[in-house]
Structure formats: structure tokens, C-alpha cells
Amino acid sequence: MRRLVLATLLVLGMASAPQAGTVAYRIDTANSTVAFETDFGPDLITGSFPLEKADLGLDFANVANCTIDVALDVTGAKASFPFAAQALKGPKVLDARGHPRMTFTSTSVRGEGDAARVTGNLTIRGVTKEVTLKAQIFRPKGSAPDDLDHLTITLSGRVNRSDFGATGWADMVGDEVRILITARIDAQG
Numbered sequence: 001m002r003r004l005v006l007a008t009l010l011v012l013g014m015a016s017a018p019q020a021g022t023v024a025y026r027i028d029t030a031n032s033t034v035a036f037e038t039d040f041g042p043d044l045i046t047g048s049f050p051l052e053k054a055d056l057g058l059d060f061a062n063v064a065n066c067t068i069d070v071a072l073d074v075t076g077a078k079a080s081f082p083f084a085a086q087a088l089k090g091p092k093v094l095d096a097r098g099h100p101r102m103t104f105t106s107t108s109v110r111g112e113g114d115a116a117r118v119t120g121n122l123t124i125r126g127v128t129k130e131v132t133l134k135a136q137i138f139r140p141k142g143s144a145p146d147d148l149d150h151l152t153i154t155l156s157g158r159v160n161r162s163d164f165g166a167t168g169w170a171d172m173v174g175d176e177v178r179i180l181i182t183a184r185i186d187a188q189g
Contacts, residue, residue: 022065023148024188025056031184034072038161039174040084047079047088052101056185058137060148063116068106068155075100088097092168093161099125109135118155124164133157133179155181 029051037046049072059065074096081086081129089096106120107130116135121128133155160175161167 021061022057022059022067025058025151025185026188027051027056027185028056028073028186033180033182036181037176037182038177040172042104044171045080045084047077047085049073049078049102050076054183056153056183058168061111063111066106066109066116066118068104068109068118068120070104073100073104086164087169090168093166095125104131122159122164124159124161125166127164129159131157131159131165133181137157150187153185154179155179155183 032051034049034051035046036048037044039045047102052071053069053072054071055067055069057065057067074089074094077085077088077094079088088094091098094102103123104120106118108119110117114136118131118135119130119132122131134157137152138152138154139145139147140152143150159177159178159179161177162170162175
């Protein structure tokens with residue numbers, strides 16, 4: 001895939017592309033993943049969450065106008081081994097029964113080098129904290145520079161689960177959770 005980053009679009013003057021202004025995108029859920037990993041002693045626990053909904057608005061002429069609003073289904077969380085999935089959804093960690101949804105809503109987006117920084121409100125277990133994720137956008141190999149209809153966006157970052165009250169099994173499981181979202185998106189319209 002050829003890298004097509006929001007900040008690069010601004011520098012290259014692609015504001016004149018046919019899709020200037022904010023464009024709504026829909027996520028191809030079958031080809032997108034919301035993955036995480038955390039330390040489990042010398043090993044890793046990895047897993048994923050299904051997307052419940054995602055609303056994206058990208059403005060390649062003014063990156064500050066971009067918006068992201070995502071909801072994840074906590075009840076459908078998967079982990080690298082069965083006990084971890086059960087514990088993850090249980091009352092000591094994510095409490096899926098009491099808080100079946102995890103959400104992220106962007107509050108600001110700014111270009112930074114070959115990427116963008118997306119700051120927003122992440123809500124887990126009913127607790128909302130501000131987090132910042134690194135975002136990059138890629139265009140399919142061989143596509144025209146002004147073809148922005150089908151893209152892949154990656155978002156990555158780290159959170160401490162204890163900040164959200166997800167403190168169960170702290171003696172065995174690390175506090176830091178690393179997030180990697182890979183979303184295949186298509187322009188609506």
C-alpha cells in the first residue's frame with residue numbers, strides 16, 4: 001500500500017481533489033479490526049473487539065475538520081485464550097454486563113509529520129478520559145493520487161486500564177493496553 005497521510009495531503013495541495021471538504025466514510029467491518037495487547041507476565045494477551053458503529057468524516061483540505069465517532073461491542077470481545085476473554089468481559093475488568101459499549105469521539109485532529117494526532121474522549125466502564133491516538137491513512141497500491149474513495153486508516157495508541165477502573169488481576173496482567181485499529185473505509189455517496 002502506498003502511504004497517503006493526512007498531513008502529506010495538505011502539503012501536496014490536494015485540496016483541489018474532487019472530494020474537497022468533509023467526506024463521510026463508512027467502515028467495511030468485515031475487513032477492519034480493533035485489536036489490543038497487554039502484558040501477561042513474560043507473555044502477551046491479545047484480542048479484539050467488534051465494531052458496533054463508526055462515523056468518520058475526513059477533510060483532506062483542512063485536517064482539523066476531521067471527525068471520528070466509534071462504538072465497540074464489549075460483549076463480543078475476544079482474547080488469545082478463553083480464560084482471558086471471560087476475565088476481560090467480567091466485572092473486575094470491562095464489566096460487559098454493566099457497560100456493554102466502549103466509545104471514542106474525537107475532539108481534535110492535527111497533522112504531525114507523516115501522520116495525524118487524533119485526540120478524543122474514550123469511555124470505558126462509564127469512565128471517560130481524554131486519549132490521543134496516532135493516525136495514518138493509506139491508499140491502495142496502484143490507485144490514482146486523487147482517488148480517495150477506498151482507503152485504509154490505522155489508529156494506534158496506549159491506555160492504562162486502571163484509569164478506567166479496569167483493575168482486575170493487576171498482579172498478573174499489565175496495566176498498559178496497546179491499541180491498534182486497522183479500518184478499511186469507503187467514501188459514502
